[in-house]
Amino acid sequence: MSGSYPMDYPAVSCCMPTYGRPVEILNESVKSFLDQDYPGEKELIIYNDNGLVEFHCGHREVRVVNTQNREPTLGDKYNKTIAQAKHGIVLLWDDDDICLPGRISYSISHRIENVFLASRNFILYGNTGKLDVVERPFPATLCISKELFFQLGGYDAQDKGADLNIALQARKITANADRMADADIFYIYNWHPQTRYHHSAVTRNHSDEKARELIDSKIPVELKGEFNIEPQYYRDYRKLIDDYFETQKTPQG
Numbered sequence: 001m002s003g004s005y006p007m008d009y010p011a012v013s014c015c016m017p018t019y020g021r022p023v024e025i026l027n028e029s030v031k032s033f034l035d036q037d038y039p040g041e042k043e044l045i046i047y048n049d050n051g052l053v054e055f056h057c058g059h060r061e062v063r064v065v066n067t068q069n070r071e072p073t074l075g076d077k078y079n080k081t082i083a084q085a086k087h088g089i090v091l092l093w094d095d096d097d098i099c100l101p102g103r104i105s106y107s108i109s110h111r112i113e114n115v116f117l118a119s120r121n122f123i124l125y126g127n128t129g130k131l132d133v134v135e136r137p138f139p140a141t142l143c144i145s146k147e148l149f150f151q152l153g154g155y156d157a158q159d160k161g162a163d164l165n166i167a168l169q170a171r172k173i174t175a176n177a178d179r180m181a182d183a184d185i186f187y188i189y190n191w192h193p194q195t196r197y198h199h200s201a202v203t204r205n206h207s208d209e210k211a212r213e214l215i216d217s218k219i220p221v222e223l224k225g226e227f228n229i230e231p232q233y234y235r236d237y238r239k240l241i242d243d244y245f246e247t248q249k250t251p252q253g
Contacts, residue, residue: 009040012104013085013146014093017047017077018055019070023227024234025096026055030062031231033093038104044093046229047081057229064229075155075162082154085146089114094140098124098188098237106184107143115173116143118187120180122241126192131244133185137174139167141187182245188237 014033018026026046033044044062048055051068065084071077082090091107093099107116118141121134144166152169155162 009038010089010108011041011087012038012043012089012091012108012143013082013087014042014044014091014104015047015078015081015085016044016093016095017049017074017081018095019048019050019077020053020223021095022223023055023229026229027232028098028234029093029095030057030059030229031233032099032101032103034059034061034231035101036099036104037101038108040104040108041087042104043086045081045084046095047077047084049077050223052224054226055229056226057231059231062229073157073162074159075157078155078162079150079157082146082149088146089143090146090149091143092140094189096190097140098190100186100188100237100241102184103141103186104143106186107141110177111143112174112177114145114148115170116177117141117167117170117174118180118185119174119177120185121187121189122185122244123189123191124240126190131188131240133182133244134189137167137171138187138189139163139170140189142166142170144170188241 016029030044030046033042036042042061046055046057046062046064048064048066049070051070054066055064057064065081071080078092089108091104107118110116117137117139119135119137121136121138121141122131123134124131149166152166154166156165
């Protein structure tokens with residue numbers, strides 16, 4: 001079942017909570033937002049609740065909210081970020097992942113009942129540089145109307161599994177969506193637990209309190225003060241993907 005929406009271009013808000021990320025990581029994620037081919041109005045909200053750091057970005061489509069008060073849970077933080085969205089359609093925008101230029105356009109045109117969740121995604125293993133395709137939805141690819149997001153209860157006020165309720169309901173709604181073609185895969189999930197924290201990893205085997213301690217331990221000691229976000233890439237992601245699919249064509253012997 002394909003999306004039933006005509007290809008209009010409603011205004012969208014992309015929502016990026018962040019905590020403890022070096023500015024270089026945000027540079028790439030913001031660059032991937034600015035490179036979107038979507039012709040409609042868009043904004044990126046960066047919500048930073050690390051009181052030791054203040055981020056700034058001079059681009060008119062990027063709005064940075066710096067607060068001294070750390071949100072009590074990850075779920076609260078996502079809800080707070082999405083509540084500040086100016087527009088009626090929101091997309092999650094993880095602070096350390098990469099979205100190819102077609103993400104917003106594809107998501108908008110393939111919504112089912114105001115929801116889209118990408119069924120196929122790339123995963124990039126930071127310790128090896130290996131790229132692979134994962135044949136399952138990632139909650140971070142959610143595109144949903146702001147109204148429906150809060151009607152469904154938003155994110156749960158917890159760290160571990162904060163997105164589980166929303167993700168399960170989104171999967172039910174989009175269960176009959178068409179399988180994404182190779183050329184349409186737009187999400188690169190960066191997996192690098194050795195050098196950066198992954199909330200999904202540390203909360204899997206630890207309490208929320210212990211997970212927060214581990215997350216804080218991965219924050220670089222020099223990450224204090226004010227930083228200007230300068231959108232740029234530090235690697236050629238398009239080439240990485242092209243090389244991956246070229247390898248898949250090559251007979252393995």
